[in-house]
Amino acid sequence: MILDGKCPKGPIQTSWDRHRFDLKLVNPANKRKYKVLVVGTGLAGGAAAATLGELGYNVEAFCYQDSARRAHSIAAQGGINAAKNYPNDGDSIYRLFYDTIKGGDFRAREADVWRLAQVSNNIIDQCVAQGVPFARDYAGYLDNRSFGGAQVSRTFYARGQTGQQLLLGAYSALSRQVKAGTVKLFARTEMLDLVVVDGEAKGITVRDLITGEIRTHVGDAVVLCTGGYVNVFYLSTNAMGCSVTANWRAHKKGAFFANPCYTQIHPTCIPQHGEHQSKLTLMSESLRNDGRCWAPKKKGDNRHPNDIPEDERDYYLERKYPSFGNLAPRDIASRAAKEQCDDGRGVGPGGRGVNLDFSDAIKRVGEHTIRERYGNLFEMYEKITDENAYKQPMRMYPAPHYSMGGLWVDYNCESNVPGLFVLGEANFSVHGANRLGASALMQGLADGYFVIPYTIANYLAKTKPGTVKADHPECKKSVEDVKAYNNRLLNINGKRTVSEFHRELGKIMWENVGMARSEESLKDAIKRIPALREEFWKNVKVTGKGEELNQQLENAGRVADFLEFGELMAKDALHRNESCGGHFRVEHQMPDGEAKRDDENYCYVGAWEFKGVDKEPELHKEPLTFENVHLAVRSYK
Amino acid sequence: MNLTLHVWRQSGPNQPGKLEQYDAKNVSPDQSFLEMLDEVNEELIKEGKDPIVFDHDCREGICGMCSQVINGVPHGGQERTTVCQLHMRNFNDGDTIYIEPWRALAFPIVKDLIVDRSGLEKIMQAGGYTSCHTGGVADGNAILVPKVDADYAMDAAECIGCGACVAACPNGSAMLYTSAKVAQLAALPQGKAEAAQRVCAMTDAMQEAGFGNCSNHYECQAACPKGINVKFIARLNREYQKSLFK
DSSP, rough: OOOOOOOSSSSSGGHHHHHHHSSOOOOOHTTEEEEEEEOOHHHHHHHHHHHHHTTTTTEEEOSHHHHHHHGGGGGGOOOOEOOOOOOSSOHHHHHHHHHHHTTTTSSHHHHHHHHHHHHHHHHHHHHHHHHHOOBBBBTTBBBOOOOOTOOSOOOOOOOHHHHHHHHHHHHHHHHHHHHTTSSSEEEEEEEEEEETTTEEEEEEEEEETTTTEEEEEEEEEEOOOOOOGGGGSSSSSOOOTSSSHHHHHHTTTOOEEOOOEEEEEEEOOOOOOOTTOOOBBOOOOGGGGGGGGEEESTTOOOOOOGGGGGEEEOOHHHHTTTTGGGGGOOOHHHHHHHHHHHTTTOGGGOOOOEEOOHHHHHHHHHHHHHHHHHHHHHHHHHHHHHEEEEEEEEEEEEEEEESSSOOOOTTTBOOOOOOEEEEEGOOSSSSSSSTTTTHHHHHIIIIIIHHHHHHHHHHHHTTTTTOOOOOOOHHHHHHHHHHHHHHHHHHHSSSEEHHHHHHHHHHHHHHHHSSSSSSSHHHHHHHHHHHHHHHHHHHHOOOOOOSOOOOOHHHHHHHHHHHHHHHHHHHHHHHHOBBBBBBTTTTTTOSOOOOOOOHHHHHEEEEEEEOTTOOEEEEEEEEOOSSSSSOOOOOOO | OOEEEEEEEEETSOOOHHHHHHHHOOOOOTSSHHHHHHHHHHHHHTHHHOOOOOSSSSSOOOSSSOOEETTTTTTSTTTTTTTTGOOOGGGGOOEEEEOOOOOOOTTTTETTEEEOHHHHHHHHHHHHHHOSSSSOOOOOTSSSSOHHHHHHHHHTTTTOOHHHHHHHHHOOHHHHHHHHHHHHHSSSSSHHHTHHHHHHHHHHHHTTTTBBBOOOOOOHHHHHHTOEEEEEHHHHHHHHHHTTHH
16 A cells, blocks of 8 residues: 655745644534543653643543653753754754754655644743753853754753753643643553544553553543653663553454564663663763764774773764764764674673763863753763773763654545544654754654644544443443453463563674674574564463552563564565665665665555554555655765 | 662552562672662562562663662762762662662552652642643843853752752751742743742642641752752742732
């Protein structure tokens, strides 16, 4: 099937404005008759639930954490992009649009990206009005810093906790709506199934994580804001509870999964230190404003980094990409770091690390200024590694961080299942094959505050409210199915724990479907994942009961989904016989090692249809056309 | 290193609980505290026993989910550190460690080390926001915010809502938590318009949710993993007094 993204035609500059006018509206008195279910309360979900509630819709919001303030958006450190051009350094909506398309290695839809760039400015205004304490200069104006993949300073920030502050802004707007009675919040509640009635999304089945109760919530539309899937690698920068579960269960009910092989491996994370490790910690890309990446020129150089003289250091990003230098985009910076380590010039235990050095910046602007800019990051680094980065370089290594792929959506953020909308990291829409730094926060809030309020009305206006009730046979069936699935997990009573399986899957994924992929490695993964899945269903041990707080059962369900999803990810990576952005196939590279795209054959979105576990998924394509940006070889040299 | 743990086990809110003893063997100093507990749990699962349940999520000290009292101190006593960021190199071989949940009247125990912190939500819902609508707001630079005010607001806004302040307070007060939000918004021009209603509504909600009052012990500041300063409580009191004359 050829998919249609339903993008507006005509000049891109006015595309969103024209589209907004063409969308149907729901009259204010009718809005409260519609119930909208919003799953996830990160930037996308929190903003969507608050805004839809404010508009007068009857909203129910769900999160697995104990509070809507804890979603992993909170961990974003560096900042949020907007095309304000306050520094007068040449930014514009067009430039943000261009940088994002190019940064994504020409694998995103032009119209969606244009809209994102256009509403980026509204986001900053909105957050300021909410009381988000963005950094200001001494005159009281908003301050900016630079991020990778851009030659302008367009990133707004709140110390090293921008995600936290933006999320707390959305959370406060949400809290206001809870008080107003327009939003009902269900914390410690996890979505485990999508209820589809006559082909349309009409509800979700959830598990109350305290009591274990399985129940269905019905609504007139469902909005998934359930984040990304890089915990499939086991070790990632995501929170422990982040999973593909909500998206995967929706996928199993018919929603197409687009570009699952596009995963972002973030260049600056604290290297792994042991087998027992449960997660990896990211150090903000903003550090590359002042930190210089280098590796020793000599192989196996074990000297303390401070003892290696200047002329024996290879500032490899500055050498390879003189015009962007240390601010090369993430996929490129990650591969460059891996290249140094593969060459035997890595630092730290196991040689899997490169230096991020602040000594020049400290000499230039003083330790005080560096402390003011990144104090909390240096503190966090010291807690984890016991090393003082004011005195010696940080050690960094790439780690799984973000997923550009996600459920397929059209220009309205609606999936191929009518009534099912997908926002933020959970969808695939704007980042192409590589996301630029400080763009995730932008997308989450753009979708939640400024896109879904318009586009959902277009669907609801065509729908009669309240047609499906909780006693509908599809609801009952969904509850029974989820109960049966959980009971199956509880009754295996095997010998290996859930996290043992997760670690093993993660190892397969990292080694075969990680930063460098080959036909051989992918075929190996496609062979090994089903075998591991089979063992899981025979030999996993989940203690306790279903009708109680049971963290083992929660994790077992999530890992079971990763064991299915990982296979799709490998299949997508195998089918995409080109390199682009974060998807690097070793067979396809330029003589200098850069990713080599194949626009003739792969300039499309690959969206997969679920056909059953252990059955071949079906690929549907949405061709990508570039009318405003010329398809070109991406260069940061 | 090898450690002896005494962990609070309680099967439900109205069930009796008690400290149970576990051994943590071959602990690496580079492990985080929660990774140490993960391994204890792996052993328990293999023995067919119920693992210890505890709240955790981001494991990088920002989501505010983790909540354990370690040797009598919320988050374990390392300055400005959450449990998830506490590393085992701060302990010694042979140590005995006591692990308990947050203890406060307003935080009923759900199970083992997990408590119900929904009281904090009620305080936020009472007024922890500016009543701006989505869209239709002024340009971000239309109202200038002096850097000192923006920095002051950011100092307060760093609160992660973990509730350690409540757990540390002999009165079980949520005053530091409440004051951080009151002070942040009162310091910014965007939040000033509603400052008086906000401080009254939030302090009322705090009392209704069963939190105690402040009697200047300052335990909250000592336990706060973000180092939120008690000066914000003074600010809250000042805002409260001002509201009485409005």
